[in-house]
Amino acid sequence: MLYLSDSQLTPRWFYNGLLQQLGTETKFYRGDAKLSLHQQLEYIRQAKHKKVVTIVDEAHLLKRETLEEIRFMLNYQMDSLNPMALILVGQNELWDKLNLQAYAAVRQRIDLKCELPAFDRSQTEAYLHAHLAYANGNEEIFTDKAMDEIYKYSAGSARAINKVCTHSLLSAAQRNKKLIDDHMVHMVIESELP
16 A cells, blocks of 8 residues: 655655555656556466455545556546556545546546445444544543534544544543543643644
């Protein structure tokens, strides 16, 4: 899986990142990197009878130039043989961006779209309990009213739930508290979160 930061969203990095993940030498020039990547993908497809699956996380941060390069890459050999499967994972802004007319050609190459809706209050609690169980933590550390505050702040967004809960757990640890109530969550939201 490739993890992208804002400074790494150039087409050259995209090609070299893939080459690096495939264990191949990276190239200085984008054209060389592109050619080398196509050769590697073709080798893997023909000699190893496998298809490369690439997952790009934080894809909503991709710049137009990089999305266009991805389109060209997926257009390889006139759509008869896609050289790899590509999964773009991102926030809602990704689809907002792809819905613009400028990205119509990229959008046409999307075979499947999967959107995770926001959690409701009970799903938010179940999500939090699952994380606590996985970490062998006390599933009862958050009071019901604290869960109400978490849900109110996060509106069911997993990323926001994670953020407020992490800050609340750190605050509880600093104060040597074994229970997180609605007052502590509210204090964390007011003082530590934007």
